Amino acid sequence: MLPPVTHSRxxxxxxxxxxxxxxxxxxxxxxxxxxxxxxxxxxxxxxLSLDPYMRGRMNATRSYAKPVEVGExxxxxxxxxxxxSASPAFSPGDIVLAHSGWQTHAVQDSQSLxxxxxxxxxxxxxxxxxxxxxxxxxxGLTEIGRVRPGETLVVAAATGAVGSVVGxxxxxxxxxxxxxxxxxRKVAFLRELGFDVALDHRSPTFEYELSEAVPDGxxxxxxxxxxxxxxxxFDHLNDFARVPVCGLISQYNETSAPAGPDRLPQLMSAINIxxxxxxxxxxxxxxxxxxxxxxxxxxxxxxxxxxxxxxDFVDGLENAPDxxxxxxxxxxxxxxxxxxxxxPTRPAPPVP
Amino acid sequence: MLPPVTHSRxxxxxxxxxxxxxxxxxxxxxxxxxxxxxxxxxxxxxxLSLDPYMRGRMNATRSYAKPVEVGExxxxxxxxxxxxSASPAFSPGDIVLAHSGWQTHAVQDSQSLxxxxxxxxxxxxxxxxxxxxxxxxxxGLTEIGRVRPGETLVVAAATGAVGSVVGxxxxxxxxxxxxxxxxxRKVAFLRELGFDVALDHRSPTFEYELSEAVPDGxxxxxxxxxxxxxxxxFDHLNDFARVPVCGLISQYNETSAPAGPDRLPQLMSAINIxxxxxxxxxxxxxxxxxxxxxxxxxxxxxxxxxxxxxxDFVDGLENAPDxxxxxxxxxxxxxxxxxxxxxPTRPAPPVP
Numbered sequence: 001m002l003p004p005v006t007h008s009r010x011x012x013x014x015x016x017x018x019x020x021x022x023x024x025x026x027x028x029x030x031x032x033x034x035x036x037x038x039x040x041x042x043x044x045x046x047x048l049s050l051d052p053y054m055r056g057r058m059n060a061t062r063s064y065a066k067p068v069e070v071g072e073x074x075x076x077x078x079x080x081x082x083x084x085s086a087s088p089a090f091s092p093g094d095i096v097l098a099h100s101g102w103q104t105h106a107v108q109d110s111q112s113l114x115x116x117x118x119x120x121x122x123x124x125x126x127x128x129x130x131x132x133x134x135x136x137x138x139x140g141l142t143e144i145g146r147v148r149p150g151e152t153l154v155v156a157a158a159t160g161a162v163g164s165v166v167g168x169x170x171x172x173x174x175x176x177x178x179x180x181x182x183x184x185r186k187v188a189f190l191r192e193l194g195f196d197v198a199l200d201h202r203s204p205t206f207e208y209e210l211s212e213a214v215p216d217g218x219x220x221x222x223x224x225x226x227x228x229x230x231x232x233x234f235d236h237l238n239d240f241a242r243v244p245v246c247g248l249i250s251q252y253n254e255t256s257a258p259a260g261p262d263r264l265p266q267l268m269s270a271i272n273i274x275x276x277x278x279x280x281x282x283x284x285x286x287x288x289x290x291x292x293x294x295x296x297x298x299x300x301x302x303x304x305x306x307x308x309x310x311x312d313f314v315d316g317l318e319n320a321p322d323x324x325x326x327x328x329x330x331x332x333x334x335x336x337x338x339x340x341x342x343x344p345t346r347p348a349p350p351v352p
Numbered sequence: 353m354l355p356p357v358t359h360s361r362x363x364x365x366x367x368x369x370x371x372x373x374x375x376x377x378x379x380x381x382x383x384x385x386x387x388x389x390x391x392x393x394x395x396x397x398x399x400l401s402l403d404p405y406m407r408g409r410m411n412a413t414r415s416y417a418k419p420v421e422v423g424e425x426x427x428x429x430x431x432x433x434x435x436x437s438a439s440p441a442f443s444p445g446d447i448v449l450a451h452s453g454w455q456t457h458a459v460q461d462s463q464s465l466x467x468x469x470x471x472x473x474x475x476x477x478x479x480x481x482x483x484x485x486x487x488x489x490x491x492g493l494t495e496i497g498r499v500r501p502g503e504t505l506v507v508a509a510a511t512g513a514v515g516s517v518v519g520x521x522x523x524x525x526x527x528x529x530x531x532x533x534x535x536x537r538k539v540a541f542l543r544e545l546g547f548d549v550a551l552d553h554r555s556p557t558f559e560y561e562l563s564e565a566v567p568d569g570x571x572x573x574x575x576x577x578x579x580x581x582x583x584x585x586f587d588h589l590n591d592f593a594r595v596p597v598c599g600l601i602s603q604y605n606e607t608s609a610p611a612g613p614d615r616l617p618q619l620m621s622a623i624n625i626x627x628x629x630x631x632x633x634x635x636x637x638x639x640x641x642x643x644x645x646x647x648x649x650x651x652x653x654x655x656x657x658x659x660x661x662x663x664d665f666v667d668g669l670e671n672a673p674d675x676x677x678x679x680x681x682x683x684x685x686x687x688x689x690x691x692x693x694x695x696p697t698r699p700a701p702p703v704p
Contacts, residue, residue, distance in 0.1 A: 056625075063625050064591065226620055239416065245624045251617050260612015264619055265603050268578055272597045272632040273408075273415050279630070280623040 005042060005083060008033055010073045010103035011320055017058055020253045021328075025058065026074065026321045034107050036086050041113070043080035043098055043106050048317070048338040049127035050076070050324045051161070052224075055252040064282055074102040074320075077132055079116060079123050081344060090115075095345065097126045102320055104340055118345040121302060128335035129309040130298055133161030136246055136283040138294045140222060141169050143286065144244035144279050149174030151219035152238075154210075156180040156201065156229040159189050159310065161335035162246060166222045167195050168307045175220070178213045180229060182330050189333075193308055207232045217241075226250045234267075237274060245280040252328060310334030357394060357435060360385055362425045362455035363672055369410055372605045373680075377410065378426065378673045386459050388438050393465070395432035395450055395458050400669070400690040401479035402428065402676050403513070404576075407604040416634055426454040426672075429484055431468060431475050433696060442467075447697065449478045454672055456692055470697035473654060480687035481661040482650055485513030488598055488635040490646045492574060493521050495638065496596035496631050501526030503571035504590075506562075508532040508553065508581040511541050511662065513687035514598060518574045519547050520659045527572070530565045532581060534682050541685070545660055559584045569593075578602045586619075589626060597632040604680060662686030 007030050014027035036042050057068045057075050068075050078101070082094040087110035090096065096113040100106035116126045128134060140162075141147055153170040157163040158179030167177045171194050179195035181187055182202050190198035197213040199206060210232050217238035223230065227250030237243070271278060301307040312334040314323040320338045327336050359382050366379040388394050409420045409427050420427050430453070434446040439462035442448065448465040452458035468478045480486060492514075493499055505522040509515040510531030519529045523546050531547035533539055534554050542550035549565040551558060562584050569590035575582065579602030589595070623630060653659040664686040666675040672690045679688050 064627065223620070223624075226617065230620070245620060248617070248620055248624055251621060254617065257613035257615060257618055260614050261609035262612050262615050263609060264615040265578065265600070265606065266609055267616055267619065268575070268582070268597060268600055268630075269603060270632075271630055272575075272600055275416065275632040275634065275637060277629070277631045278620075278623055280625065280627040282627065285627060 005044070005105050006033055007031065008103045008105040009317060010101070011317065012073050012102075013058060013068045013070050015070060016060055017253075019255045021055065021058060021325060023321055028318055031073070031103070033105060036084050036107055039087050039110055040107055041082050041087055041090050041096075041110055042084040043078075043096070043100055043108055044083050045078045045080050045100060045104050045106070045317075045340040046095075046343050047079040047124050047127055048076050048102055048320060048340050049078065049132070050314075050320065050327055050332075050336040050338060051133070052247055052249045052252065052327065054324065055249075055328060075099070076101050077127055078106075078340075079126050080106070081341075085110070089113075093344075095123050097131065102317065102338075104317060120299065123343065123345050124311055124313075124337055125302075125309065127337055128161050128311060129165060129302065129307065130295070132283055133335060134165045134298055135286075135291065135294050136281075137162045137165035137169060137222075138298065139283055139286040139290050140244035140246050140281055141166060141173075141220075143290070144277065144281060145170070145220040145222060145242050147173040147175045147220055150176070152176045152178065152214050152216055153220040153222065154178045154180065154214065154218050154233055155222040156225040157249065157330065158195065158198075159186045159193070159333060160224075162224055163222070164193055164309065164334075165307065168193055168301075170220070171195070172301065172306060176216075178210070180210075186333060189310065201229060201232075211236065220244075222246065224249065234270070237270065237276060239274045241274065241276050243276060243278045245278060246282075249328065249330075312336050314338050316340070357396070357457055358385055359383065360455045360457040361669060362453070363669065364425050364454075365410060365420045365422050367422060368412055369605075371607045373407065373410060373677060375673055380670055383425070383455070385457060388436055388459055391439050391462055392459055393434050393439055393442050393448075393462055394436040395430075395448070395452055395460055396435050397430045397432050397452060397456050397458070397669075397692040398447075398695050399431040399476050399479055400428050400454055400672060400692050401430065401484070402666075402672065402679055402684075402688040402690060403485065404599055404601045404604065404679065406676065407601075407680060427451070428453050429479050430458075430692075431478050432458070437462070441465075445696075447475050449483065454669065454690075456669060472651065475695065475697050476663055476665075476689055477654075477661065479689055480513050480663060481517060481654065481659065482647070484635055485687060486517045486650055487638075487643065487646050488633075489514045489517035489521060489574075490650065491635055491638040491642050492596035492598050492633060493518060493525075493572075495642070496629065496633060497522070497572040497574060497594050499525040499527045499572055502528070504528045504530065504566050504568055505572040505574065506530045506532065506566065506570050506585055506588075507574040508577040509601065509682065510547065510550075511538045511545070511685060512576075514576055515574070516545055516661065516686075517659065520545055520653075522572070523547070524653065524658060528568075530562070532562075538685060541662065553581060553584075563588065572596075574598065576601065586622070589622065589628060591626045593626065593628050595628060595630045597630060598634075601680065601682075664688045666690045668692070 153175045179190040224247040226248035447468045505527040531542040576599040578600035
């Protein structure tokens with residue numbers, strides 16, 4: 001019999017970064033777990049999701065969610081196995097989606113968990129294509145992008161967890177899709193994903209290539225990057241274009257406003273004259289209204305092979321910080337997931 | 353018997369302004385009228401509407417409507433009397449809403465006209481509260497602002513043709529309304545219009561007064577001004593705030609982007625984090641879907657005395673240019689209308 005689990009290894013916020021985060025801002029430590037109270041479960045983390053929004057949680061400033069406090073465990077979505085349960089809703093061995101953060105074990109209230117069915121899809125997809133990033137792509141497109149057949153959609157970070165789903169759903173809905181990524185390997189993968197045009201933002205002629213790719217202008221620009229891609233896209237936006245603003249990863253490490261001229265008036269003028277819709281959103285504002293519809297549609301698309309996905313696994317919680325720093329620079333290739341412990345639902349690889 | 357009308361006096365675009373328009377950009381001239389063809393009518397202009405959007409038509413650059421060409425009559429909405437008709441739809445003496453521009457007479461296709469009923473309201477209101485500006489306020493609020501009872505709405509240029517209607521409709525719909533205008537007389541009028549708070553943007557403590565006026569933040573900022581008002585409003589926008597962008601009168605004479613820092617990233621970040629909706633619109637995109645509903649609602653509100661309006665009349669077409677330049681500086685007080693000829697539906701004032 002295994003000894004009882006009393007402690008968790010965790011990555012905590014050691015100090016708040018100014019600009020680009022560094023190893024010194026995060027600290028690996030061992031924390032004592034609380035007792036499992038009535039209605040709670042003890043979890044073992046199998047997979048930890050790493051996502052760009054986490055950079056915002058490291059700041060003290062107000063956002064749509066409260067910051068992680070210094071000394072607290074870094075926030076994050078996880079797929080876990082139930083080890084002990086004091087809740088009638090779950091039994092040991094159950095696989096659940098939690099938001100238990102960057103740690104090996106956690107005690108959580110059972111009502112904060114969602115059951116994951118290993119028979120339906122690999123359980124890691126609950127953090128990607130069947131989880132938060134996939135849902136963000138889905139609601140951003142359907143509720144704000146409102147793609148119509150024949151329209152042109154552009155998305156950057158297009159091999160990523162959100163962008164790859166955006167492009168594929170838009171294609172299913174009949175759009176002309178242009179995906180933007182960095183480097184030849186990612187661009188090649190964009191073609192596998194079915195993008196009509198795949199562009200490399202590192203190309204010295206990127207702006208020209210983009211203009212060639214959108215002869216009829218851009219009807220939907222799904223914004224999850226900002227910066228230079230926005231600048232290139234801006235002049236091509238059509239009248240009545242929609243810009244769901246899902247994220248701005250290129251800006252997350254900025255500490256001050258860039259030098260002028262001030263382009264705010266120009267943006268407002270374009271919004272006015274072109275009757276643009278520029279709307280920010282987070283997926284969680286839509287969970288109560290759209291989540292089950294998403295699960296139904298996405299499961300069907302996956303089963304039919306109409307949506308592909310790619311996962312980028314990193315082994316070991318201790319490697320989460322460097323993987324996260326790489327994510328902010330676009331070094332990951334596909335949905336970035338930390339494998340914190342062995343996945344009991346996947347057979348072990350054969351011994352060579 | 354009166355001699356036949358063969359010519360029109362007109363204000364034409366003499367040259368394109370760079371920055372602030374001047375008298376030299378406009379020219380009064382006499383133009384020969386074409387013959388009245390089948391399906392057409394000859395009109396005598398009674399009222400000409402002056403509106404901020406006309407500044408945009410003086411530029412060569414692309415907008416949601418094509419520019420006025422140099423040498424052509426300035427564009428504008430008018431209320432006219434039919435003098436001659438070669439259309440079964442109209443008879444001499446009928447009053448119509450036209451888009452015949454800055455001139456005393458015009459020959460127009462009958463299908464471009466809308467009948468105005470002098471028994472319903474003063475015919476000049478077809479250019480204001482019952483016309484384009486009133487409709488812009490109505491669709492901007494209902495389709496984009498989506499006011500809910502108890503929410504806070506802010507609007508600037510709030511004694512103007514659009515702003516005054518925005519504030520009053522929002523009040524009818526249960527909002528806490530904050531109106532912004534320039535100068536004591538206009539601020540006093542805001543109170544007559546029923547705004548909950550009336551602010552003078554010329555006050556040295558304007559920003560402080562605004563923050564006091566919106567203790568619960570701002571849920572709807574109806575944007576028709578831009579510039580310093582936007583800057584003051586920006587930090588008070590609540591999560592999920594809506595910003596219908598109707599116009600940006602403070603920017604229309606700008607010839608280059610202002611000095612930095614570049615605040616575009618900051619705006620995009622706020623849109624993202626606060627899940628703002630920033631959406632440009634023009635009323636004419638909604639005519640086919642919302643115009644009759646607007647006429648029904650606004651007529652009822654006017655009859656019930658729930659919406660008040662103020663008109664600022666200028667006598668004589670020759671005074672239109674100066675009146676228009678004043679409009680761009682906020683010198684008008686209420687809906688600005690040029691009285692081009694006597695209104696046959698209003699009794700002459702008694703001889704003193």
